[in-house]
Amino acid sequence: MINIAIQILIWAVGIIAVVTVNALALVYLERKVSAHIQCRLGPMQVGFHGLLQTVADAVKLVSKEQIIPKNADKVLFILAPILAFFPVIVLFVVMPFAPNLICRDLNIGVLYVFSFASLEVIAIFMAGWSSNNKYSLLGAMRSVAQVVSYEVPLLLAVLAVVLVIGSLKMSEVVQYQHKIWMIFLQPAAFLIFMMGGLADTNRSPFDIPEAESELIAGFHTEYSGMRFALFFLSEYSNVFLVSCIATALFLGGWYGPFVNGIHWFVIKVYALVFVMMWVRWTLPRLRPDQLMNFCWKILTPIAILNLLVTGVVLKLVH
Amino acid sequence: MFKNIKEIFTGAWSILVGMFITFKWMLKRPVTIQYPKQPTRPSPVHKGRIRFVIFPATGTHDCIACLKCQNICPSDCFEIKGDKPAEGGKKRPNFFTYNFSNCSLCSLCIEACPTKTLEHSPEFNLASENKDDYFYNFLNDVEERKKKVDATVNR
Amino acid sequence: MYGMKIDNHPKLDRLLLPEYSNFHPLRKGFKFEGDSVDDMNRTWEIEREADQKVSSTVLEHHRRDYFVNMGPQHPSTHGVLRLLLHMDGETILEIDPVIGYAHRADEKMGENGNYMQFYPYPSRVDYLAGMIYNWGYVGTVERAIGIEITERAQYIRVIVSELQRLASHLMWYGAFLMDVGSFTPFLYCFQDREEILDMFEMCDGSRLTYNYFRFGGQERDLSPEMLDRARKFIPMMKSHLKDYEKLVQKNIIFRKRTEGVGVITKDMAIQYGVTGASLRASGFAYDVRKSEPYGIYNQFEWDVPTATTGDAYGRFAVRVQEMWQSLRILEQALTRIPEGPYNNPAAPKRFKPNPGEFYFCVESPRGEMGIYLISDGTENPYRIKMRTPCYSNLQVIKDVGRKNFLADVVCILGSLDIVVPDVDR
Numbered sequence: 001m002i003n004i005a006i007q008i009l010i011w012a013v014g015i016i017a018v019v020t021v022n023a024l025a026l027v028y029l030e031r032k033v034s035a036h037i038q039c040r041l042g043p044m045q046v047g048f049h050g051l052l053q054t055v056a057d058a059v060k061l062v063s064k065e066q067i068i069p070k071n072a073d074k075v076l077f078i079l080a081p082i083l084a085f086f087p088v089i090v091l092f093v094v095m096p097f098a099p100n101l102i103c104r105d106l107n108i109g110v111l112y113v114f115s116f117a118s119l120e121v122i123a124i125f126m127a128g129w130s131s132n133n134k135y136s137l138l139g140a141m142r143s144v145a146q147v148v149s150y151e152v153p154l155l156l157a158v159l160a161v162v163l164v165i166g167s168l169k170m171s172e173v174v175q176y177q178h179k180i181w182m183i184f185l186q187p188a189a190f191l192i193f194m195m196g197g198l199a200d201t202n203r204s205p206f207d208i209p210e211a212e213s214e215l216i217a218g219f220h221t222e223y224s225g226m227r228f229a230l231f232f233l234s235e236y237s238n239v240f241l242v243s244c245i246a247t248a249l250f251l252g253g254w255y256g257p258f259v260n261g262i263h264w265f266v267i268k269v270y271a272l273v274f275v276m277m278w279v280r281w282t283l284p285r286l287r288p289d290q291l292m293n294f295c296w297k298i299l300t301p302i303a304i305l306n307l308l309v310t311g312v313v314l315k316l317v318h
Numbered sequence: 319m320f321k322n323i324k325e326i327f328t329g330a331w332s333i334l335v336g337m338f339i340t341f342k343w344m345l346k347r348p349v350t351i352q353y354p355k356q357p358t359r360p361s362p363v364h365k366g367r368i369r370f371v372i373f374p375a376t377g378t379h380d381c382i383a384c385l386k387c388q389n390i391c392p393s394d395c396f397e398i399k400g401d402k403p404a405e406g407g408k409k410r411p412n413f414f415t416y417n418f419s420n421c422s423l424c425s426l427c428i429e430a431c432p433t434k435t436l437e438h439s440p441e442f443n444l445a446s447e448n449k450d451d452y453f454y455n456f457l458n459d460v461e462e463r464k465k466k467v468d469a470t471v472n473r
Numbered sequence: 474m475y476g477m478k479i480d481n482h483p484k485l486d487r488l489l490l491p492e493y494s495n496f497h498p499l500r501k502g503f504k505f506e507g508d509s510v511d512d513m514n515r516t517w518e519i520e521r522e523a524d525q526k527v528s529s530t531v532l533e534h535h536r537r538d539y540f541v542n543m544g545p546q547h548p549s550t551h552g553v554l555r556l557l558l559h560m561d562g563e564t565i566l567e568i569d570p571v572i573g574y575a576h577r578a579d580e581k582m583g584e585n586g587n588y589m590q591f592y593p594y595p596s597r598v599d600y601l602a603g604m605i606y607n608w609g610y611v612g613t614v615e616r617a618i619g620i621e622i623t624e625r626a627q628y629i630r631v632i633v634s635e636l637q638r639l640a641s642h643l644m645w646y647g648a649f650l651m652d653v654g655s656f657t658p659f660l661y662c663f664q665d666r667e668e669i670l671d672m673f674e675m676c677d678g679s680r681l682t683y684n685y686f687r688f689g690g691q692e693r694d695l696s697p698e699m700l701d702r703a704r705k706f707i708p709m710m711k712s713h714l715k716d717y718e719k720l721v722q723k724n725i726i727f728r729k730r731t732e733g734v735g736v737i738t739k740d741m742a743i744q745y746g747v748t749g750a751s752l753r754a755s756g757f758a759y760d761v762r763k764s765e766p767y768g769i770y771n772q773f774e775w776d777v778p779t780a781t782t783g784d785a786y787g788r789f790a791v792r793v794q795e796m797w798q799s800l801r802i803l804e805q806a807l808t809r810i811p812e813g814p815y816n817n818p819a820a821p822k823r824f825k826p827n828p829g830e831f832y833f834c835v836e837s838p839r840g841e842m843g844i845y846l847i848s849d850g851t852e853n854p855y856r857i858k859m860r861t862p863c864y865s866n867l868q869v870i871k872d873v874g875r876k877n878f879l880a881d882v883v884c885i886l887g888s889l890d891i892v893v894p895d896v897d898r
Contacts, residue, residue: 037344040350142563204654214880214883278337284650285653285654285726286726288880330725332725339719339720343716360674361671363693364678391590424684426684
């Protein structure tokens, strides 16, 4: 009994520590990638090549005054960032980092991931609604429309993968790929998944909910201090999580040349994160209606087609 | 239908080309510098604040308090008082202040000066938190700069 | 500002002053003291009360439509422009640009000083095209007093103007892309613009607000180093422009965002007095440099680029083509620049132009910029009126922005290339 309690505690502390440190590392990485793409140097002052810059920023944000607008809905306003951060921690529970490094290898791992991932949208809408600001509300509105629509092609793409593997268990999903990665069997599904993931995490070119030039900061316009930091952390953790899921589902998880293990997982995840940042700093932003058109007129039909072809081929093979 | 499919592919290709270009630029050397640590040099004709020229021949400025700079200045930066010394000779200023926070660095005063005793200083980091720092008393300024020059010469 | 009444005007408001004020500061003989000060304070109060009344009525009714104040502190209004948006969901029902936040009474300042003292102000009106605005003012006074300009000075003027046009277009290019949502081209363009500003620092000493033009010539000569740098700059700029074209202009998302957005028809453009690239994108090849050549522009070989669509993409393409044309002019000017004096020593320091009215216009990066000068034969100008392009170009957004999305309004505003001090003066 005590053993189990200690185990849970260690996992909980470990996950929270990993999430926070990892998000700080990602923020640093994003700054450096954007800086070098734009021929700049990025943070250089705090620590070696600015390594501690994000830590310093986090300390600054924690020490800032917590501002709640006068006409805001206080309870929702305070709850929203916490709710935004919560699914992130929960999702790490089923991430298959290495053969022995899965907190809980649930039977319905994939389903669990996507059901909790869609909680994010409630937090965003709460933030936008409770701020009592027109820009926030517009951002939240766009965000809800976007996330809900993009979940359709995303799930259809994942469904094709699950159809091939025949299991929802994360470890089995990865083990299936020890000979051939899923990306070679399902290239279209991978592309759809990555686009849906970009849209789900509100990143450019699908960053219309926080479109800086139109809505200032979208749903978190009114947030400051630690609450803003929580949104920020959850955004970057979401990027990490999408890359994790893509790695587990499509890129063969911990399998790789030479020695299998967690290092391959981490390398693949960071490569995907880099690609996501690279895309962000290259492309302009879509317009909300074009975003919807793209989702319903291009991605969803392709995803359905992909699912259909997968089913037919599977039937023929067996 | 066919047109739309073609558009998807050309669009995807254009995005890939764009990504290639940002990658190419990423490998370039950064153009920014770490400013306070790495010094920069303004151009030789840089327009800093106005100051007196110290002529090496006389070791001081050559202002005759003709008020031409005060009259031409579009934004009333100068306040000058001067009188003729008792022993005769040229008129000299006994009060000469310059308000840098009003100055638009048009260098009209420099062109108007009949004795060519005004110039732009090469200083460029003139930011300050105190408004009073932008009031320069040119007569004191000249004395200070002379002292500095003397110190470097003596050393 | 003058208290003119216009018959059959649909919405006759005070432009810059509070709506209920009844004084006219640009009229001769106006003094800001006594009555007018009280009047000013009182009108502000009336205005504030009226504003509160409006906001409370909107709250009472719970209507479907709502108002958004975009600006004056909004990231994409390029300064302190305020757009009052009447919206239904994401769709714009009505746009009302509210100007005056950067009004500095430049025209009144011109009346208060003598001709020399207005030197530094034009470059502050449009801070992105300082050199060209300098030329506008200097050219007007040169026309009034009939002074000769040396040949080298003419070439210097063309060189710095075209460099300035490039710098301004680069700045616009980056800012427009940032409005559309891509941040990286902004910094790429800034690198090239920095190079031009370094060159300007070598010739004038300032980086943003110049005072390089003098009646009859220039402040100082262009140094050989600066000319060398400009010669090296041209091939670099060309290769960069090719890269930007691949990165931006061919990008599918960018095209989707700009094509067909904010169409200004030829008639509408002429009615509103739109000039510059926005007019040329509607298919009207009007460029002051060609139609009314000033300086020595008629000695160079170059074209006026036009587009037929009149949408944001057309404006974009026209401006990019203009950058290529500027490089073409620069190449010719840099090879042909003669030796000689850079200013006219016969230029008078103080003068009294003959009484009369003078107009001189230049092609600024944003359109036709003209200065209308009335001289009454004294040392001070009687009246200086600036015809700034952004003021007319901004008005068109009222017609063009209607029934568009919020994201499109940002895109249209970016493609019109508004500089707010240029609107407000």
